[in-house]
Amino acid sequence: MxxxxxxxxxxxxxxxxxxxxxxxxxxxxxxxxxxxxxxxxxxxxxxxxxxxxxxxxxxxxxxxxxxxxxxxxxxxxxxxxxxxxxxxxxxxxxxxxxxxxxxxxxxxxxxxxxxxxxxxxxxxxxxxxxxxxxxxxxxxxxLPMLRAVKDDRELARVAAAGAAADAAYEEILRVRFAGRRESEIAADLAALLLAHGHSQVDFTVVGSGPNGADPHHEAGERVVAEGDMVVLDFGGLKDGYGSDTTRTVHVGEPTPEERRVHDTVRAAQEAGCAAVRPGAACQDVDRAARAVIEDAGYGPYFIHRTGHGIGVTTHEPPYMIEGEERPLVPGMCFSVEPGIYLPGRFGVRIEDIVAVTGTGGRRLNNTPRELAIVE
CATH class of the missing domain: 3.40.350.10 (Creatinase/prolidase N-terminal domain)
Structure with a gap:
């Protein structure tokens, strides 16, 4: 592989x-x-x-x-x-x-x-x-932008890392979730990243049920159960450049509320990606995604910035956050990852890496963003 x-x-x-x-x-x-x-x-x-x-x-x-x-x-x-x-x-x-x-x-x-x-x-x-x-x-x-603007060969590596992470996600959907510990699923994700060409795995977040309301939850010994929403956030380095993607899946059929929250995050992520264009301010991406979540009544439950740069590390400038007025320029690569986190219940996050082009933004993660149902 x-x-x-x-x-x-x-x-x-x-x-x-x-x-x-x-x-x-x-x-x-x-x-x-x-x-x-x-x-x-x-x-x-x-x-x-x-x-x-x-x-x-x-x-x-x-x-x-x-x-x-x-x-x-x-x-x-x-x-x-x-x-x-x-x-x-x-x-x-x-x-x-x-x-x-x-x-x-x-x-x-x-x-x-x-x-x-x-x-x-x-x-x-x-x-x-x-x-x-x-x-x-x-x-x-x-010099916060020292590494921010990638040349074509760097962009190709970030894109290849994203494609490898996508391949890992497509395979993890075929494993069984219910009855297994978060740590076991995290180990599966790490093995898949390595199998698809990563030299280093930096993180494998598997946040099931109430653990999904912790954005940086470390996979633990909780046993995933039928009815759980599960946040999967994973990435590392391939050929020296980073990957980072998040999808949220559900074990069995979700409730109407769970679907509503997921649909809200998906719409927010779409709005954030649509705001990417040369000359736009970094904060415009955050504003676009955040507005969707606030309009749906979940504003207090989106508790982090919308995105971060990526390159030779998985977190680096620029940052998509209110107050960051730095303009986007072609060659910048960063995440767009809004989320909603309901304490004690569940969380939802959807994340793609996006590269700024001459006319807009190009997603470097391309797996389906709809709520996937797993066993």
Whole structure:
């Protein structure tokens, strides 16, 4: 069942991303960007070292000048084999060296820098001690759209991840729900994601009956029963890019109220997707979906934002929420996932990933959104 792996990104792809990042830093008035291991480093270089180490690894992208990667000497071989390494100058340091001296030699001693949100405070404080006249701002604050706009090859990977998640959903509908624990169904979902080409499963929410009213319920030992509404929210990484989709199913025939709630969420999700177009504000997507739920009398039970960006992580900017006036531009990818959660009773959520096109939005999840009946 596994799918064909995507063609690898080239050194030129990473070189172009770094150039865009440097230009964004200059536009924001920064001297440069400091990128620690994590999603930003993977996006800019293809290098994915462990983030769980005290040894300093730091990509330095000056607003004007050549990028350098400060890296422990014992990991320099791996760094040199990264697909984007040809765009960088490596600066290895040994355990006998001062890694911060290697890093600060590359920095404007009075500059302001954007730094990865996930950089260790250990490293940031050491840089501040060495260069006390420098200033630092989190990348999600100063350049929140650094990874938001995908090129065509990235879009193809997000679409392929969505298609793989769709295939997993189509198969999970054929398994038995009643009489099985949520955790067992979650394990089935995880296995299906892996079978359809995912390298990593990030979450498998299975919220049955009253557990479905908890949007981030972790699948537990509750036994699914006849008459339960069941929220299925699952995703992970395929070829380095994320999937995330939600469908809500019912074990046996639903009540008229359950159908009404599901139909309301489906209409809200349709309205949110229809609001996607270049130039619209992120908050317009939230407003469109939320208005449907409020008009149906369920406004207090829609308790989260309508959507989040997706790319090399499953949650990243932009966010579809009231107050976010940033305009949508072609290449952005994000979820549209309204929900209604009735405490102690049941919940309903429907989610697709949508890519902004030149004229509107394209859904990257395409399984039926009607209420599916399972056994």
């Amino acid at each position: 596994s799918s064909t792996a995507a063609a690898p990104f080239t050194a030129d792809d990473y070189r172009a991303r770094i150039a865009r990042a440097a230009a964004s830093a200059a536009e924001a008035g920064l001297a440069g960007l400091l990128v620690a291991p994590g999603p930003d480093l993977a996006h800019l270089t293809g290098y994915r070292p462990t983030a769980d180490t005290e040894r300093l690894t730091l990509l330095v992208v000056p607003a004007h000048g050549a990028p350098h990667l400060v890296v422990p000497a014992l990991e320099a071989g791996d760094a040199a084999r990264a697909p984007g390494a040809a765009a960088l100058t490596l600066r290895p340091w040994t355990d006998a060296d001062d890694p911060y001296a290697a890093a600060t030699a590359l920095l404007d001693p009075e500059g302001a820098f954007g730094i990865s949100d996930n950089a260790w405070s250990l490293h940031l404080l050491a840089l501040q001690r060495a260069l006390p006249r420098t200033a630092y701002r989190g990348l999600s604050d100063v």
